[in-house]
Amino acid sequence: MPGGYLEMNVYKPLMIHNIAHSITIMTDGCINFRKFLVEGTRPNLKKIKEYVDRSLMLVTALAPVIGYDEASKIAHYAMDNDLTLKAAALKLGFVTEQEFDRVVDPAKMVAPYVATGIEPAKTSDRRVKEQTR
Amino acid sequence: MAESEKNTRRDLISDIRKEMDSLGEVNVPADKLWGAQTQRSLEHFSIGKDLMPREMITAYAILKKAAANANHAGNRLNDQAHRLIVHVCDEILNGQHHDMFPLHVWMTGSGTQFNMNVNEVISNRCCQLAGTPLGSKKPVHPNDHVNMSQSSNDSFPSAMYIAAAVNVTQRLIPAVKALHDAIAAKSSEWTDIVKIGRTHMQDATPITLGQEWSGYSGMLADDLERLDDALKGVFRLALGGTAVGTGINAAPGFAEAAAAEIAKLTRLPFVSAPNKFSVQSAHDALVQLSGTFRTLAVSLYKIGNDIRLMSCGPRAGFAELMIPENEPGSSIMPGKVNPTQAEALTMIAVQVMANDVAVGFGGARRLSRDERLQAADDP
Numbered sequence: 001m002p003g004g005y006l007e008m009n010v011y012k013p014l015m016i017h018n019i020a021h022s023i024t025i026m027t028d029g030c031i032n033f034r035k036f037l038v039e040g041t042r043p044n045l046k047k048i049k050e051y052v053d054r055s056l057m058l059v060t061a062l063a064p065v066i067g068y069d070e071a072s073k074i075a076h077y078a079m080d081n082d083l084t085l086k087a088a089a090l091k092l093g094f095v096t097e098q099e100f101d102r103v104v105d106p107a108k109m110v111a112p113y114v115a116t117g118i119e120p121a122k123t124s125d126r127r128v129k130e131q132t133r
Numbered sequence: 134m135a136e137s138e139k140n141t142r143r144d145l146i147s148d149i150r151k152e153m154d155s156l157g158e159v160n161v162p163a164d165k166l167w168g169a170q171t172q173r174s175l176e177h178f179s180i181g182k183d184l185m186p187r188e189m190i191t192a193y194a195i196l197k198k199a200a201a202n203a204n205h206a207g208n209r210l211n212d213q214a215h216r217l218i219v220h221v222c223d224e225i226l227n228g229q230h231h232d233m234f235p236l237h238v239w240m241t242g243s244g245t246q247f248n249m250n251v252n253e254v255i256s257n258r259c260c261q262l263a264g265t266p267l268g269s270k271k272p273v274h275p276n277d278h279v280n281m282s283q284s285s286n287d288s289f290p291s292a293m294y295i296a297a298a299v300n301v302t303q304r305l306i307p308a309v310k311a312l313h314d315a316i317a318a319k320s321s322e323w324t325d326i327v328k329i330g331r332t333h334m335q336d337a338t339p340i341t342l343g344q345e346w347s348g349y350s351g352m353l354a355d356d357l358e359r360l361d362d363a364l365k366g367v368f369r370l371a372l373g374g375t376a377v378g379t380g381i382n383a384a385p386g387f388a389e390a391a392a393a394e395i396a397k398l399t400r401l402p403f404v405s406a407p408n409k410f411s412v413q414s415a416h417d418a419l420v421q422l423s424g425t426f427r428t429l430a431v432s433l434y435k436i437g438n439d440i441r442l443m444s445c446g447p448r449a450g451f452a453e454l455m456i457p458e459n460e461p462g463s464s465i466m467p468g469k470v471n472p473t474q475a476e477a478l479t480m481i482a483v484q485v486m487a488n489d490v491a492v493g494f495g496g497a498r499r500l501s502r503d504e505r506l507q508a509a510d511d512p
Contacts, residue, residue: 007377007414008286010242011495013185015419016293017238018488018495020186022426023300029433029481030308034315037440037474040457041319043326043342047452051329057336106327106339 058104059085064114065103066094152253152268161268166233166261168253168268168275174246180239185247190234191226192296193251196288196372197279198222199394200387204281207384214278217259230254244289252279282383282391284375286413291372291395297422298367298401306360309429313353316436320346328453342453349439352432356425363425366418368402370395374409420496427489434482441475 009015052058056075063071071094078088089100103115149160154169161172201218204210210218224230233254236247252275259273260266273279280288324343331337372395373388375381380388392405406412446452447470462471 007410008243009290009414009416009496012242012244012289012293012416013238013240013247014242014495015416015423015492016186016189016244016296017183018491019293019297019419019423019426020188020300022423022430022485022488023188023297023305025481026426026429026433026485027300027304027308029478030305030312033433033437033474033478034308034312036459037456037472038312038315038319041440041444042455043323043328044452044455045326048326048328048342051336051453052327052339055329055336055339057329057338060338109339110327110341110344 052106054084055106056085058106058109059089061104061109061113061115062089062095062100064116065099070094150268166230166254166257166267167235167250168257170246170249171236171253174236174240174250178237178240178246180237183238185234185236185238185244186296187231187234188296188300189247189292190231190251192292192299193248193288194222194225195295195299195395195398196292196391197251197255198226199391199398200281200283200288200372201279202394203387203390204384206390207387209384210278210281213263214259214273217262217273218255218279220262221255221258224258225255230258243285245285248280248283248285248288248292249275252276255279282375282387283372284382286376287371287374287378287409290413290416291370293416293419294367294370295395295399295403297419298364298403299399301360301364301367301422302401306357309353309357309360313350313357316346316353317350320344320350349432349436352435353429356429356432359425359428360422363418363422367422368404369406369412369418370403371406371409371412373405374413378409378413380409416496420492423489423492423496427486430482430485430489434479437475437478437482441472441479444472444475 056078059071059075059078062074070092074085074089074092074094077083077092078085081088083091085104086097086100089095089104090097095103108115148163150163151158152161152169152172153159154173156169156173159169159172161168198219201210201215201222205212205215221230234247234250236250240246256270256273256275256279257267260269260271263272265271320343322343323346324341326342327339328342328345329336330340330345370388370392371378372391373380373383375383388405388409392403396403412418440454440456443451444454444456447455456470456472456474458470459473461469462473463469
C-alpha cells in the first residue's frame, strides 16, 4: 500500500534517500554532459547537406502547387528509380526546372511557407505519366 | 579472521564508554560523539551500505540552530545552552563532525534515531566545549535542550524539506540552467544550418539544426519552471507540529519563529505550514518534487538519445553531429569513440525515474476508508 498510515508517514528515510540521490546524479550528470559533450559538439556540414540534397520529403513544398497526389508520384518515382527529387519531377514533367528550384527551396521550408503562383507545366510528358499510374 | 586481526579489533572495541538512555546503559566507542540511541540503531539496523543522505546532516544543523534561536528568543532556552548549540551547529555547517552520523537509511520510518543522533552529537560536543564528561548531558541535554519544542515527527520532515529545497536551488537548478544555456548557445550558432527532419525515424521536411536544438533548450526551460513551481510546497515546514501535528510541547509562536529563522539561514522562502496535519501525515510536496525530477529526467533521456543517434557513425551512421572524443572507446577496436556522456546521462534518467517510483510508493497518499479496508485485506 502506498503512503503512510494515520497521523504520520513512515517512509521518510526512503523518500529523502531517493530524492537526494536524484538531485545528486542529475546535477552531476547535467554538468558533465554539458562540459564533455554539448560544448564540444560540432555539426558535420558535409553530411547534413548530403542528406538534404537527397531528401525526397522536400516534395512536400510542391503539394500546395501541384496537389498531394502528383507530388506523391514524384516522390515514389524518385525512390523507385533512384533519382533525385528534381530529376524525377522533371522526368514526370509536372514542373519546370525553374519552377522546381523556386518552390523546392529547403531554406524556405523551415518556417511557415506556402508556395503558390506556378504556371501549369508545359513540357508534360504523357507517356511517362501513364507509366506511373 | 586472523588472530592478530581479532586482537586489533578487541583493542579498538575495548576503548568504550557507557552512555545512558531511557532503556538503560549502552557501550559506545569512546572516540565517537554519538550516544546510546544512535548506538542502538547502528546495531539493530546495520543494513546495507546506504547511509542517511549527507544532505540531511547539514539540513538538521540548520534546523537545530534555528530552533535554538527561536527558543532562546522566547526565553525558553538559557544563554549558555543557546550559545553552545549554535556553536556546534556552525561547526557542523562548516563541515566538521560529519563522520559522527553513521546511521543507515533502512531504519525506523520516522527517522527518529537520526534526529537523536543529531541531538546526541550536539549534546556531547557541547560537553567537550564546556569541559564536562561525554554522556553527562550537561550543560546541554539532547532532548530537553537540543530537541526543545520538537518531535522527530515534525523535525525530520522539516529537515527533509530543507535538504531538498537547498540542494535543488543550489545544485540542481544551476546545473540544469548551465546545460540549458550551453544548448541554447549552440542553437543560436546553428540557425542557418538546414538539415533533414525526421519523424517515425523516417525522412521528413527540413528543419534547421538551431530549431532542433532550441527544442531541447525549450524542454529544459519548461523543466526549470516546473522545479520552481514544485518548490512552493517544499517551502512549507512541519516544524512546530511536534508529535502528531497539534503542537503539544511547542510554545505558541515557536513554529513561525523557527520557520523564519530557517528562511533567514537558507535565504529561501520557508514558512510554517498552515496545516501541520497534512504535512506530517503525508509528504505530497516531496512526491510532487520527485515527479518533477521524473519530468526533467524524461527531457534529459530524450536529449541524450537524440544526440547519440545524430552522432552515430562515423562512417556507417547518421553522422550529422561530431561529438568530443573524450576517451578511447574500445579495448579491442582501435580508434573507436563512443557517445559515453549520452550513455551516462540516459542511465541517470532511468535511475531517477526508478527513484520516483519509490518516492511515490513511500509518499503521500492518506488512506481513505476503503483503502484502509484494502490494506487490512492485504496478507
